[in-house]
Amino acid sequence: MSGLLEVAGLQKRFGAIVVADDVTFSLDSGHCLGMIGPNGAGKSSVFNLIAGTIAPDGGTIRFEGQELGRLPPHLRARRGIVRAFQIPQPFPHLTVYENVLAAASFGAGRSGAGAATAALDVLATMGLAAKAGVLAGQLPLLDRKRLELGKAVASCAKVLLLDEIAAGLTEPEVEELVALVRNLKTSHAIIWIEHIPHALRAVADRIMVLHFGRNVLEGRPADVMTSRLVREIYMGFRADDVA
Ligand SMILES: Nc1ncnc2c1ncn2[C@@H]1O[C@H](COP(=O)(O)OP(=O)(O)OP(=O)(O)O)[C@@H](O)[C@H]1O
Ligand SMILES: [Mg+2]
Numbered sequence: 563m564s565g566l567l568e569v570a571g572l573q574k575r576f577g578a579i580v581v582a583d584d585v586t587f588s589l590d591s592g593h594c595l596g597m598i599g600p601n602g603a604g605k606s607s608v609f610n611l612i613a614g615t616i617a618p619d620g621g622t623i624r625f626e627g628q629e630l631g632r633l634p635p636h637l638r639a640r641r642g643i644v645r646a647f648q649i650p651q652p653f654p655h656l657t658v659y660e661n662v663l664a665a666a667s668f669g670a671g672r673s674g675a676g677a678a679t680a681a682l683d684v685l686a687t688m689g690l691a692a693k694a695g696v697l698a699g700q701l702p703l704l705d706r707k708r709l710e711l712g713k714a715v716a717s718c719a720k721v722l723l724l725d726e727i728a729a730g731l732t733e734p735e736v737e738e739l740v741a742l743v744r745n746l747k748t749s750h751a752i753i754w755i756e757h758i759p760h761a762l763r764a765v766a767d768r769i770m771v772l773h774f775g776r777n778v779l780e781g782r783p784a785d786v787m788t789s790r791l792v793r794e795i796y797m798g799f800r801a802d803d804v805a
Contacts, residue, residue: 572621581607596766604775642720650710654699669717688712
């Protein structure tokens with residue numbers, strides 16, 4: 563069975579630093595793959611490889627059955643591979659609506675009434691309709707995160723690459739973001755890098771653990787999060803030592 567996104571044998575190193583060592587996984591729409599691992603494990607680099615901002619040393623990335631090869635980032639985005647970052651970067655002097663409209667127009671190739679309707683739909687989905695006229699630069703953090711996700715959705719994303727988007731939020735805000743991402747999962751494939759375990763547990767179907775660029779464990783969230791290997795990797799000691 564082939565997935566929407568098929569990553570096989572991905573390899574990448576920066577000198578002595580290995581950021582992807584035979585990374586292999588498959589992902590379909592309606593599913594969320596969580597990605598965890600210590601700082602510097604290579605998580606964001608795997609996103610860079612999928613988004614096309616860095617080139618792999620080896621391996622393949624297939625999207626909708628086609629090998630992406632050296633396809634540049636903007637064409638990957640146009641096909642539906644879209645990233646959302648830890649620090650949202652809207653156009654601060656445009657309104658919320660204008661930001662989403664820009665994504666619906668330039669990101670998704672729509673124009674006129676079609677783009678406007680799509681933008682309004684996205685604002686409603688993301689809970690931003692009441693703030694359509696607010697300048698993006700004046701939004702509080704959670705709303706900037708909503709807008710970041712909304713721009714991705716408006717640009718017709720099929721795969722959402724979410725890199726620590728919950729960072730900086732209060733606990734109740736994390737819960738709101740989790741609800742949003744769960745909702746987006748119904749119509750997208752999602753890979754979510756996050757350091758907040760309960761957020762991933764609430765949304766991810768599977769979790770992959772990256773360590774020195776290697777996928778050392780993949781499984782159901784409850785199993786992965788309570789595994790001895792994850793404890794060892796994060797705590798820096800062997801679980802046997804404290805058993
Ligand atoms: N373009 C680059 N050139 C050289 N080294 C790089 C480059 N990009 C990343 N690295 C290095 O690769 C390693 C992995 O970085 P990466 O950002 O993928 O880690 P990460 O798992 O996302 O970590 P974090 O949890 O801190 O975000 C780090 O040591 C980083 O300094
Ligand atoms: Mg990172």
